[in-house]
Amino acid sequence: MKKNMLHILCIASLVFYISFVSPLSEMLETPARLPIIGGSMYDSTFLWGLDNFIHPFDSMKYGRVERCLKKYFSQRGIEPQFHIPVEVTYEQLALVHDPAYIELINTDKTAISRIVEIYLLRFLPRFLIDIILLKPMRRATGGTVQAARLAVRHGWAFNLGGGYHHAKERELEEGGYCIYADIPLAVKTLWREEDSQLKVMIVDLDAHQGNGHEAILGGDPRISIFDMYNCRTYPMDEAAKRCITFDVPIEPGTSDDIYIPLLKRKLKAALDTLEVQGRKPDLIIYNAGTDILAGDPEGELGVSAEGIIQRDAIVFAEAKERKIRILYLFSGGYTKGSWFNRKSGSAYVIGKSLKNVLTNIIGIGAPGVVDVPTFF
Numbered sequence: 001m002k003k004n005m006l007h008i009l010c011i012a013s014l015v016f017y018i019s020f021v022s023p024l025s026e027m028l029e030t031p032a033r034l035p036i037i038g039g040s041m042y043d044s045t046f047l048w049g050l051d052n053f054i055h056p057f058d059s060m061k062y063g064r065v066e067r068c069l070k071k072y073f074s075q076r077g078i079e080p081q082f083h084i085p086v087e088v089t090y091e092q093l094a095l096v097h098d099p100a101y102i103e104l105i106n107t108d109k110t111a112i113s114r115i116v117e118i119y120l121l122r123f124l125p126r127f128l129i130d131i132i133l134l135k136p137m138r139r140a141t142g143g144t145v146q147a148a149r150l151a152v153r154h155g156w157a158f159n160l161g162g163g164y165h166h167a168k169e170r171e172l173e174e175g176g177y178c179i180y181a182d183i184p185l186a187v188k189t190l191w192r193e194e195d196s197q198l199k200v201m202i203v204d205l206d207a208h209q210g211n212g213h214e215a216i217l218g219g220d221p222r223i224s225i226f227d228m229y230n231c232r233t234y235p236m237d238e239a240a241k242r243c244i245t246f247d248v249p250i251e252p253g254t255s256d257d258i259y260i261p262l263l264k265r266k267l268k269a270a271l272d273t274l275e276v277q278g279r280k281p282d283l284i285i286y287n288a289g290t291d292i293l294a295g296d297p298e299g300e301l302g303v304s305a306e307g308i309i310q311r312d313a314i315v316f317a318e319a320k321e322r323k324i325r326i327l328y329l330f331s332g333g334y335t336k337g338s339w340f341n342r343k344s345g346s347a348y349v350i351g352k353s354l355k356n357v358l359t360n361i362i363g364i365g366a367p368g369v370v371d372v373p374t375f376f
């Protein structure tokens with residue numbers, strides 16, 4: 001009897017491990033699971049959120065957006081099952097990063113504190129830095145890779161985090177808040193696993209120039225990069241700028257009346273050009289930083305919440321119209337507002353915008369109409 005109980009316990013533990021812990025859970029997914037990944041698993045949860053005081057922004061915004069979208073799907077009668085992000089391994093990271101860089105991140109607390117500009121980190125024990133910062137980032141990096149596969153399969157996918165567009169192969173990008181180069185890693189993984197000739201366009205609308213993916217992927221004929229950014233702020237990386245295919249620098253303070261028509265015109269022209277050249281992308285990776293929001297202390301632009309909703313709709317509508325797969329990533333967004341006042345920060349804006357994209361571009365049905373379409 002005791003032996004039987006032991007067997008049952010072992011089997012139950014194994015089922016729990018496979019379902020919730022092991023990366024094998026990805027292989028057991030049902031087709032009904034939505035092409036959305038991550039959220040709360042990227043939050044920096046430490047001492048019940050007290051670490052929000054040492055982070056420069058709302059470090060729990062990922063979970064806030066996840067809960068917002070789950071509520072949206074529930075209201076429509078759709079069981080909101082999102083994919084579970086699996087932490088990226090060091091072997092995977094070696095596809096894009098120099099081993100010496102990985103070693104530095106794993107051993108040098110000062111290097112990490114310089115990248116994320118949280119100087120307090122150098123006084124914390126290494127294991128704590130891993131728990132509150134590096135682990136969530138490795139999960140989000142794994143999430144970008146998994147979401148890229150989902151976008152190829154379903155036509156669209158959201159990773160509720162990621163978009164570390166300053167991280168380079170071996171150089172430390174001080175002040176960039178980006179450690180792992182998730183976009184190049186996702187692209188190189190797709191080239192290796194799906195199609196070595198897959199054409200990828202990175203549409204980077206974060207307030208800052210995406211110098212990391214530009215330095216790593218720029219110049220490859222399978223890549224095109226559209227970058228619209230504040231040209232008077234970090235990183236002003238001239239070498240990386242030469243790798244941008246469609247360069248759209250804008251001035252600090254740029255507001256909706258200039259931003260929206262300019263984006264519409266330039267993005268359409270870029271996609272038309274690629275089609276004429278026979279380089280139409282198979283996949284758009286949309287780096288949708290919300291640090292263009294007016295009042296963001298890092299972005300220094302003047303786009304409104306409504307402007308961000310319009311911006312995201314423009315990009316998704318272009319992808320849908322041209323039948324191009326699209327992957328959405330959070331990237332920057334540094335307003336503390338989403339912590340102190342949930343209706344003024346980036347989490348609130350992202351949630352509202354993604355609901356708009358799901359309803360009006362992707363075409364999720366009205367409440368009671370259970371339908372999750374793909375773009376194709």
Ligand SMILES: [Zn+2]
Pocket residue numbers: 206207208289291331332333
């Ligand atoms: Zn940014």
